[in-house]
Amino acid sequence: xxxxxGGADRAKIALNTWQEIADYLRVSIRAAQIYERDHExxxxxLPGGRARVWxxxxxxxxxxxxxEERGRNVPPEPPAExxxxxxxxxxxxPKRPRWLVWLLLPLLLGIATVFWILRPGVPTQFRxxxxxxxxxxxxxxVAWRYRFQEPLNPDPYRSSTEGWLKSGDLDGDSATTEFVxxxxxxxxxDVHSERLVAFTAKGKLMWxxxxxxxxxxxxxxxxxxxxxxxxxxxPSRKRTPQVAFSANHASAYPNQVGALNGKTGKLERxxxxxxxxxxxxxxxxxxxxEPELILTGVNIGRADATLxxxxxxxxxxxSMQPEGDPSQLEGFAPGVxxxxxxxxxxxxxxxxxxxxxxxxxxxxxxxxxxxxxxGNIESGAYLVYSLDRSLNVVQVDPSPDFxxxxxxxxxxxxxxxxxxxxxxLELARRVTVTRGR
Ligand SMILES: [Zn+2]
Numbered sequence: 001x002x003x004x005x006g007g008a009d010r011a012k013i014a015l016n017t018w019q020e021i022a023d024y025l026r027v028s029i030r031a032a033q034i035y036e037r038d039h040e041x042x043x044x045x046l047p048g049g050r051a052r053v054w055x056x057x058x059x060x061x062x063x064x065x066x067x068e069e070r071g072r073n074v075p076p077e078p079p080a081e082x083x084x085x086x087x088x089x090x091x092x093x094p095k096r097p098r099w100l101v102w103l104l105l106p107l108l109l110g111i112a113t114v115f116w117i118l119r120p121g122v123p124t125q126f127r128x129x130x131x132x133x134x135x136x137x138x139x140x141x142v143a144w145r146y147r148f149q150e151p152l153n154p155d156p157y158r159s160s161t162e163g164w165l166k167s168g169d170l171d172g173d174s175a176t177t178e179f180v181x182x183x184x185x186x187x188x189x190d191v192h193s194e195r196l197v198a199f200t201a202k203g204k205l206m207w208x209x210x211x212x213x214x215x216x217x218x219x220x221x222x223x224x225x226x227x228x229x230x231x232x233x234x235p236s237r238k239r240t241p242q243v244a245f246s247a248n249h250a251s252a253y254p255n256q257v258g259a260l261n262g263k264t265g266k267l268e269r270x271x272x273x274x275x276x277x278x279x280x281x282x283x284x285x286x287x288x289x290e291p292e293l294i295l296t297g298v299n300i301g302r303a304d305a306t307l308x309x310x311x312x313x314x315x316x317x318x319s320m321q322p323e324g325d326p327s328q329l330e331g332f333a334p335g336v337x338x339x340x341x342x343x344x345x346x347x348x349x350x351x352x353x354x355x356x357x358x359x360x361x362x363x364x365x366x367x368x369x370x371x372x373x374x375g376n377i378e379s380g381a382y383l384v385y386s387l388d389r390s391l392n393v394v395q396v397d398p399s400p401d402f403x404x405x406x407x408x409x410x411x412x413x414x415x416x417x418x419x420x421x422x423x424x425l426e427l428a429r430r431v432t433v434t435r436g437r
Pocket of ligand 1: 406418419423
């Protein structure tokens with residue numbers, strides 16, 4: 001190549017092949033070609049398929065200076081795995097190897113299929129680590145992981161997943177499954193209420209709701225430290241599903257029952273109770289197609305075991321306590337319940353000044369069965385109350401331990417009478433049912 005242009009270019013010394021360019025730079029041809037491709041080495045080409053190349057020494061010098069000014073020497077030799085044949089000198093127009101495409105296509109499809117099969121499936125099991133919720137498919141592959149800002153309190157997650165995660169339709173689109181998670185942040189002495197957090201099937205955050213708030217009783221304001229003790233998804237045929245929960249104060253007696261909009265996490269209805277309601281079930285008790293909430297626990301002011309039935313679309317206010325009861329929550333309308341059942345304390349519970357407590361229950365075709373413990377400890381001594389569909393007591397069955405303990409307490413002088421099945425009839429007679437609005 002001779003000078004191609006006017007007088008200004010005459011001073012330029014041209015290098016006319018890759019070999020000359022490479023020799024001038026004191027690198028291999030391949031390195032020079034890669035400098036052109038990746039590092040803007042000033043190499044000129046004639047347009048067209050079989051391009052001829054040339055370069056000017058002065059431009060190559062300027063390129064080298066620019067590199068050195070940036071604190072680098074000429075770029076290092078490119079790694080050996082770069083294809084030697086990628087840039088021929090001069091490059092031959094590439095043939096289109098169609099047969100190669102047809103050969104590779106099934107292979108690529110095969111690889112894609114393997115990835116499709118091996119991709120994590122829908123989440124079926126969950127676990128937590130220090131601050132993440134991890135969803136796994138049925139083969140134990142991680143489908144997604146959500147990291148929270150705060151570390152988690154490991155204790156609630158030691159129990160089975162049922163206690164801290166529910167899956168179902170939250171947004172009203174029954175084609176997809178969503179998840180609602182009980183988020184228990186690690187307490188550090190600060191006030192941290194537990195939250196409910198909803199996720200899409202793919203692990204995208206839908207919403208987060210903080211349970212509890214400051215409430216007053218006897219003009220005393222109680223802190224807003226609440227724990228979620230139970231949660232459930234409330235399906236509906238007519239409207240967006242709800243997430244129902246029961247959250248008890250961590251160190252005092254108030255208990256919040258809430259119904260959140262499943263799609264938005266907004267609190268739609270709430271009901272407050274003086275006493276912890278630790279179990280929550282969702283049943284269409286009145287068979288009108290829309291479910292009721294059934295909760296069991298204690299009423300602190302009345303010192304007895306309680307069952308509360310609520311309509312999640314209508315519940316409101318706070319439980320009405322006896323006149324002068326210091327546990328009456330203030331600033332609420334009278335509670336709107338569908339029904340409240342109170343179970344009297346047995347002679348043993350009365351003797352020890354203990355509350356009894358309604359615990360697990362099951363809804364049967366003919367009614368309800370409720371286990372009522374004497375005292376707060378889930379000992380072997382309990383009574384099973386059977387209620388019919390109108391919530392009238394039809395039967396009371398003692399656990400085998402009930403009469404054993406009764407005999408022992410009598411022997412030890414704590415009870416003044418022999419155990420008799422008649423006292424169970426007396427207890428049944430004293431069960432009260434308040435049917436609400
Ligand atoms: Zn007795």
